[in-house]
Structure formats: structure tokens, C-alpha cells
Amino acid sequence: MRPSTGRESWAKLRRRWNDLGWKTRRRLRAIGILLSLALVLAGGWGVVSLVLPDLTCDEDEGIVRETEGGECVGVTDGSYVFAEYLRESLDLVKTENERVEREWADEEVPYVTVAFILPFTSPDAIEQQQMVSELQGAHLAQYRANREAERPGIRLVVGNTGEHSEQWSVVTDRLAELADSPQERLRAVTGLNVSTDETSAAVRELTRDHGIPVVVGPLTADGLENDPEGSYPGLARVIADNSDQAAALASFFGDIDPSRTLLVEDLREEDDYISSLREVYQERTRDAAHAPETFRSPPNINDEGNLANEFQAMVNSICNMTDVDTVYFAGRNVQLRLFVNALVGRGCQDKDYQVITISGASTLITDEKLDWEGLESGSVTVRYTSNAHPDAWRSEEAPATGGSEADFNELLAARDRVGLTGLDLSDSRAITMHDAVTTAVEGIRNSVTSESAVPPLDAVANAWSRMHGDPGNFIHGASGWICLDAYGRSYNKAVSIVRLDPAERGIRFEGLAWPTGAAPEANCPIPNDRE
Structure with a gap:
């Protein structure tokens, strides 16, 4: 028999520990703490670790340590803080959850639970900043829902799937338990902000294996949606996918000459966002004079690798293309920043270029390595779609349908009442997650009947x-309006067109665009030719 490794032995010990009831574990921990204190006082600090179980994660609250790097993954009601940068946001969630449990305690059905999951232990500062915005947007939706007349109350739990969502199965297993629990009554899962294989696997297990409805946030990959074949039953998407965003761009920039375009595409595999965007832009640049310029990013989407040098050589080639002025970029934000910086520093400064991509570029404005000074010359313009923008419904050109300033102002009012006045809404992250949670809440409340105060999962789906x-x-x-078809896919969702504004070190709203070329009708009907 092969001898057990230290890791296997620890895994067996953890399984035995988890097999104990939570009350037993709590008593043993208390005993361990007392024994440890006694050993410290007696000078026996070196053996404390043999007596006291690892207290890094709170297993009684559904948080388990799953990675060699010491990540704590699992689900919390706000009592456990996965990372210090989340403390303020999780405190707000915890306070609201306690209020819900207290004020709805005397009702027959005091509340239901909605989950919000993200890879919160990412070490990347830009990702952390955007996840704070996303979590706060989700909380604002919970806050608003619990101050409306409709029932039931909404309790929000927060799940950490670990860096790159590699521990997604720990979270989905726990969410399945919460859905089966008559005390927790989990009715929907929201969040999910990166279109990767791990995200697809998590959504597939939640929807197909556990029958839990899911409303995703800023996921735009075309393949990550339900369809007539039932790929992800019970999945809803509140924003335009890659194809719809590209169609909106085409309708907005109708004067772009396809023959003067160039596609710069990432060939990295196992990334749904990149692969679907690549396919969309290959179609848009079919009449381009030049073949696509390609690169392959590292497995970690936040790694730069040697791409700065590769893009410098690529830009030299682009300078020699006399008939190119528009570049479609199919890649993620770190690689986009590297490409833009290389294009800004190009040798052919007498040529002007515009770079066009979609909403994954929303984190560019928080990237400290972006060459804002180089962009100030105005010879390189970066435009992209955004899932939302604060100015979208304030302009005089805003249509009468598809959304309204009044709907947006409801979010602003909630932000101010909660005290999150510093929450920046310009990158669309908070707005998108607010709308995802709002959609989940409406789906739950619309499924309540006189016979079923807690709707079954399939009714919500x-x-x-x-x-x-x-x-x-x-x-x-x-x-904007979120109109879903028979498979939970958003139809003709408003798309904001924005550009980087180097003078303000931010983004400037340019206008609204629509996948069909025009705003929806007042009743938002779904046409018969919808695939």
C-alpha cells in the first residue's frame, strides 16, 4: 500500500473533524483554546499547533480552507470576512441580514435567501476594487427590496469561490444545502463576473444538477446562456452578450469602413469571453484588407508575460498598413492596456487610430499602468461598450423607451441612504450587479402564491x-429595461458607448446603442425570429 502523504493525512483528519457535529467542534475548539493558553503560560508554545485546530476559517459558518495558499472559501451571511478589503461591504450585508431576521421573525415566512458569489480572494488590486463595487451594488438591491411592500424579505449570503474561481465546487455544494434547508430557503444565485471554464462549470452544476435559478452579472460570452437545448436551465442574463454588443457597436458606428479595420485577437483557449468575442469580431472584420494580428496571453488573465514586447513588434507592423485606422481588439483588459500603451508609443505618430472593444474593458480606468499621458495627444482613441453608465438616461437624446432616468435615480437614492456616496457607478459594475439581484428578487416574488409563500425553485426559474x-x-x-425571452436571455438591452477621456482620467459617455438598431417598443415584445 502506498504510504499517505502529509496532505492526504491532513485531508483525512479534516474529514473526521467535519464529521463531528458543529456543537462538538465548537466545544473542542474551546477546549483547544484553553489548553493552548495553558501551554503558552507554561512555555509550551511549540506544541500549540498540535492541540488547536486551524482557526483561520470558520467552519461552523460554512467556511472551509481548501487551498494550499490558505484561502478561505465558502458562504457567509456577512459574519465572516474573506479579505480585509471587503469588511465594510460585508458589515453592511450582515447588518441588513440581522434586520431582516429580526423584523420578519413573526411572519409565517420571514425571508428567503439569495446568494451572491465571486472569486473574492483574488490578489489583484484592480479586481478587488471592482468586486467591492459589485458587492455593494448587490447590497443596494437587497436594501431596496427590503423596503418595498412586497414579500418575502431578502437575506443575502456571499460566497467566495477562491482565486480564479478554482474552488467553485465548494461553494455550489454549500448553496445546494442552503436551497434544501427549510430554514435558509435559498431561491436564487447571483454574481459571477468572469466568463471562464470555471464559471461555466459552476453555473452548469447549479442549474442542471441542483435546479437552482441563476442570474449572472457582467458575463457576456455567447455560449454562457440557456437555449432551446436547455444548456443552462434556469439561467438568466441581464446584459447584452458579445454578439449583441458587437451589433450595437455596428449600429452606432455605421460609418466605419470594414476594409480599413484590423482584428487583434488573443488565441488563448479555455476562456469563453475571448473565444466568443474572437468569433464575433472575425465576422465584423471579414472584409478587412489584412489578416488578423494574433497573440497568446498567459493562463492567468492578470499576467503580462512578454506581451509588451510582442505588441511593440505588432504595432510596427500596423504602422506599415497604410489602409488601417480602426482596430477591433478581442482580449481581456490587461492585454488591452498593453496593446494601447504600445499603440500610443508607435513610430507612426502622424497616423490616427481608434481601438474598439466591448465591456470587458471597463476596468481600464482603474489600471495605474495605462499611459494616460500618451493618450492626451488624441491620436489614439479607445472606445468600448459598457453595460451601463450614469449619463445614459440623463441626456436629451435618451429615448422614451428602454430605460429611464427615474429608474436610475432609484439606485442613486438608495446609495445615498446607505451612505455609499463614494461608490463610483461609472464603470457599470455596481449597476449591473444591482440589476442582477433585483431581477432575482422579482423572479422570486412573482412566483409567490397563496398556497406557496416560498416558491419552489422551478417556479422561480x-x-x-x-x-x-x-x-x-x-x-x-x-x-435600462431588462426584457428576457423564453430562455432567460436579455433582448435588445441598452448598450452604452463610452470612450477613455485622458483629460479627466476617466470615461466619457458618447451615446446609447441597441443590438437591433433601435430602442424597444413600449411593451418590449420578443420577435418570432429570435434564435
């Missing part, structure tokens, strides 16, 4: 198919 055809059916989101 079926609610997405009714969110169109009448203003009382679809969601009046802060980002």
Missing part, C-alpha cells in the same frame, strides 16, 4: 420567461 410583453412584467433596471 420559469419566472424569467414572463419578463417581457408588458411594463409590469419586465425589470425596470438602473441600466
